[in-house]
Amino acid sequence: MNSTDKRWGLASEAFRPPRRMPDIIERRSLIERLRSAVEGQIVRVLAPAGYGKTELLAAFYQTLRMDGVPVGWLDMARLGRKPLAPALAAAFGFADLAADAEISLDTVIEAIAAIPAQRSVVLLDGVAPVHGPLLGPLLEMLPDRISLVMASRHDPGIPISRFRIRGLLSDFGPADLAFTTAETRRLAAHWSPGDLDRLCKATLGWPALVRLAVLSLSGRRDEREMERVCSGAHPDIRSFVREEVLAATGPGDATILSVAACLGEAPRRLICELAGAADGRSPEKLDDLVPALLPLDERADWFACHPMMRAVLRIDLAAEETRQLHSQAAAWFAGQGLIEKAVLHAGHAGDFGFAAHTIQAAxxxxxxxxxxxxxxxxxxxxxxxxxxxxxxxxxxxxxxxxxxxxxxxxxxxxxxxxxxxxxxxxxxxxxxxxxxxxxxxxxxYEDRRFEPEQIEWLESRLRSQRLRDTWELGWLHNHLCIAHTRQGALRRARLHALKALECYRSEGTPYAQAFMLVHLALVNLMGGRLAAAAHFSRQAEDLARRTQGNDETLLAIARIPLAEALYRQGHVRAADSILEECLPLVAAGEGWVDLYARGFVSWARCRFRLKGLDEALRITDRAARVAEDRRLPRLDLVVTILRVELLTLAGALGAAEQAARALPGEGGWPTRREMRDAQVALARLRLQQGESDEARRLLLDLVSHTQDDDDALTGLSARIVLAEACHAGHDPAAGMETLIEAASLALEHDLVEPFVAEGESFRDLVRALMRRSGLATFPSDIAAFLNRVLALGGGGLERPGLGLLSERELGVLALMAAGHRNKQIARDLGITEATVKFHIKNLFAKLGVSRRAVAVSLASAMGLLEQSPTPGGGHKRGEL
Incomplete structure (x- = not known):
């Protein structure tokens, strides 16, 4: 210690930052945040050992020096209880003031404030509760031109409310100082993504733990060593936790941490009760133990011990003490009605009798x-x-x-x-x-037939129940919904589903509610109510995420009706993505025939549209395996019908005929739905084979009944194929009438895909009927809908030029709408006036009009102008 040091009473190291680590990570964003914070006046950097507080302040010190800002550094741990004024003077290089042991604090502050600069900054490292009496007067007289940055492991208890009220206080806590994933990756550059993810989850960004983990592995990949590090069992990790973190806590805090480590996730009240810390202030102490003790985002007032801290503390707990804590926790949770937690802790305590009794009692x-x-x-x-x-x-x-x-x-x-x-x-x-x-x-689950006697038994049991027996009523309505769905009585099914949902809501059972919402989605889907189906599906998914977030199968089940609704509306890629994610989960877990049928049929149709027949048939093979594994003959029948459909649409008529031979004869159908779907598939096959009269015969009776039975989707497909059969049978008037009827049914629910799925031959039929009669004979909304159907290409993306009008005709139409005459249109498009007249003649014929103004008006109502290319040859923005 030199002479000047003796006058100050401190080593010179107290007045300059320590040497920075060689593998330093520059934390520029934090430095910038500190730079902004000191524009206030007080900054607190509060975090336990190993969060890089000193390192951050040292980097900030260098930044301020480079910016020409007057800055003083004072290591408060070295200061201890010595007078603050001379040390503060020494920190700013006022040797004469520092030499006076009796110098007053206000004199030093005046000297710092007199430095010709907009602002001076005081950096105090290692502030502790013992420094409260020294820093209180400093804060009382601190002028606006001086900012104070304090780094400490614990709240030193200094009065700062007036700064907070004035908006002059900024706090940096563990969440601010923790390493981000990117910063951790820079230290562990040689680690694989999987190992890096394990490291981040184990350390939660605690900088010292990250550094120790990386150093412990020294660049080598050893799974056993990796497990020791990430579990907190490595000696370097244990030493740091014990020597730097636990040693700095009081006896009461250490007990709280031990209890939390034993219990895992637990509420504040239970931790305090088992730690023997139920006095007035102790529950608040848990907030002061962050990040060793972490509040849970998903559960208010619940805490969990830091993963590595928990591992170290569990090692130190005696086996008998652990069993006793779990036993007490089991009784506490049982008393609170938290059955899962009660049984979990009873199991850890080895009290399986209590666990079994708790389950039964619940x-x-x-x-x-x-x-x-x-x-x-x-x-x-x-x-x-x-x-x-x-x-x-x-x-x-x-x-x-x-x-x-x-x-x-x-x-x-x-x-x-x-x-x-x-x-x-x-x-x-x-x-x-x-x-x-x-x-x-x-x-x-086994898809056993619901005979009328079984339905009557369920309904009689339902009638015998009291209104207050909502639990019993709920499951009876639930099963009646499924029974009527199987029978095709969708209106009754929908009514029972709504009543079951009401019962389960009164019982407060979200799991059961989620399933009833799925059933409502399926029933509405079969009835062609896509918006309602999507609404109930999204409700089920939202409820499952909020209350059953870890049940992946339930989440997948909830999304399947939504996927079919999206497919039916033409969003093929979105539907395919959902089904690719969800169906394998459902196939490996819980499911029933109607759910499997809706999911696999929609998935195969998506794949057919996006990738062709081979990919679609692979999906049918997967569905057939599920049918075999689950012993579900009805699902196997659905797969056979689907294969007939796909092979027919692909033009593989011989293979489709071969598949059709496996279909049952009259009276061999498990439900009316499969029989009707097969009728549509067979009618489509006969039509492609040139047997339009047979196709028409198969469909006429079906069309009349599906409307009565609320089986809208099958009825819509039947009408679409029937329109083709009528036209092929030289009855264009009947074909036109059936097409308009089908479009009217589809329009309300935006059922685009059933039309598009029929392929190019159907689009040719629509164009022919439109050209034969002119669009003026169609209601404008029907004409617009059919034009949209025509505009959908094989990839499911809407593109101009693929609808009723050619791309050149759309261009002429756009220029007509802009008021251009024929000569100007010819110049704009680079064609002759005669060619313009030819296109206008075709355009008038397709629209069924004879005047330009009427053509423009009708085209605008149909949305054709939105598809029109701009005069420069490009397409209007937003049309794709």
């Missing part, structure tokens, strides 16, 4: 509808097999889980065993309504 198998199947499965996963086998109620739960995972045969066997047990052992008697419910659910 409703047993009914939990799957109240909390979700995933919850029930996790509860059972925490119990040994012998515990489940010893309880008929838990075995019933296990049978349900098997069914929800798609293992229907095993679930049926388990149910048969339980019913036999109940007959032989009265003590093993199972609730009759629960057994009936699961049996009915298995009937749905």
């Amino acid at each position: 409703g047993g198998v009914d939990l799957f509808l109240r909390a979700g199947y995933k919850v029930l499965r996790r509860l059972l996963d925490g119990l040994p097999t012998e515990v489940i086998e010893a309880s008929p109620g838990l075995r019933l739960c296990a049978a349900l889980v098997l069914a929800k995972e798609g293992r229907i045969l095993a679930a049926r066997e388990a149910m048969d065993e339980l019913k036999a047990l109940a007959r032989d052992d009265r003590q093993a008697e199972l609730p009759e309504h629960v057994v009936v419910h699961i049996d009915s659910l298995l009937d749905i």
Whole structure:
């Protein structure tokens, strides 16, 4: 220590930043934020050890010096309880003032404020609660021209409210100082993306932990060492946590962290109660322990220990202490009605009897509808097999889980065993309504026929229920919805679905509500109500995400009706993307025939439009495998009908005829829907084979009944093919009438794709009918809709020039609408006037008009002008 140092009472290192690390990451965005913050007056950098506070202040010090800003550095840890005034003078190089041990603080502040600069900055590193009495007077007399930046591990308890009220205070916490993924990648440049992701999740950006992890692996890829680092078991990680983080906490804080580490995710009240810290202030202390203890975004007032901190603390907990904490937590959660958490902690405590009792007391198998199947499965996963086998109620739960995972045969066997047990052992008697419910659910998954007697039994049971028995009423309406859907009575199905949804809402069961919303989406879809189907589908997805966020199968189920609605409206690529993501999940888990049929049929049609026959047939093969694995003959029949359709549309008539031979004869149809879909497919095949009269015969009776039965989608397809058959049978008037009827049905719900899917031959038919009669004979909305159908090409993208008018005719039309005469149109397009007249003549014939003004007016109403090329040859903005 030199003589000057002796007068100050501190080593000179106290007045300059420490040497910066060699592998430093420049944090320019943070420096810029600090630069803006000091334009206020007070900046607090508050974070535990290892967050780079000193490093950040050192970088800021250098930046300020380079900018010519007067700046002083003071290491408060070296200052201790010594007087602040001479040290502050020394920090700014006022040697004469620093030499006076009795110098007053206001004199030093006046000297700093007198420096000829717009602003001076004081950087105080290592501020601690012990410095509160020193810094309080400094803040009281701090002039506007001096800014103060304080870095500390803990809140030093300095009064700063007046600065906050005036908007002069800025705080930088752990979330601000944590390394971003990009910064972590710069340190771990040699790590793979997967390893980098593991590192980010384990450290949560804690800079010191990131550096230690990278240094511990020293550039080598060792899976065992990687696991030790990311789990917090590496000695370097444990040493840092114990020496730098835990050592800086008080005894009460250490206990709170240990309890939180043991429990995992837990509410504030429980952590404080088990830590013995239920006094008035202790719950607030949890907020001061961030980031060692982290608040959960998805659960208000719940906390979880930092992953690496948790690993270290668990090592230090005795086994008996751990069991006791879990046992206390299980009782607490059971008392709060949080069954999943109660069973989880009972399992960790080894108290499986309590866990089993808790499940039964909470409703047993009914939990799957109240909390979700995933919850029930996790509860059972925490119990040994012998515990489940010893309880008929838990075995019933296990049978349900098997069914929800798609293992229907095993679930049926388990149910048969339980019913036999109940007959032989009265003590093993199972609730009759629960057994009936699961049996009915298995009937749905196995697609067993709903005979009229079964429907009558469900309806009689429904009539016998009291209005307040909403739980029982809900599942009865649920099963009646499915039964009537299978029978094709869609109006009844929709009514029961709405009533079931109302019951489940009154029970407050989001899982069951999500499924009823899916059923409503499917029923509306079959009835051709695309907007309603999409609405219910999105509602189901939103509810599932909010309440069952980790149930991927339920989310996938919810999106399948939306995908078909999008496909039917012509959004083929969007629908294909959704189905590609969702159907494999549903095929591997829970599903029923109508859901599989809607999903796989739509997916195959998307692939046919986008990639051709081979890709579409691959989807039918996948659907056939599901039908075989699940023993679902009705789904196999749907696949056969779909193959007939696809092969016919592709022109492979011989193969289509061969596939059609596998269809059942009269009376062999499981439901009316498959029979009607097959009639449409066979009619399309006969039409392509030149048998228009046979095609017409197949469709006429079907068309009259589908309107009565609310089977709109099948009825629409039948009318489209019937229009083709009439025209091919030399009855253009009937073809025109049927086409207009089909377009009228489709227009309300924007059902574009059923027309487009019929291919180029159908578009030729539409053009021929339009040219024969003229567009003036069509209502303007029907004409516009049909023109849109014509404008849709094979790739599903709307392009001008592919509709009723050629691209040249569209160009002439645009210039006519702009008021140009024939000579000017000829000059603009670079063609002769005679050619212009030829195009106008064709244009008038197609539109069914004889005057320019009428042609422009009709074309505008149809949207044709929006497709027209600009005079320069390009297309109008926004038309593609």
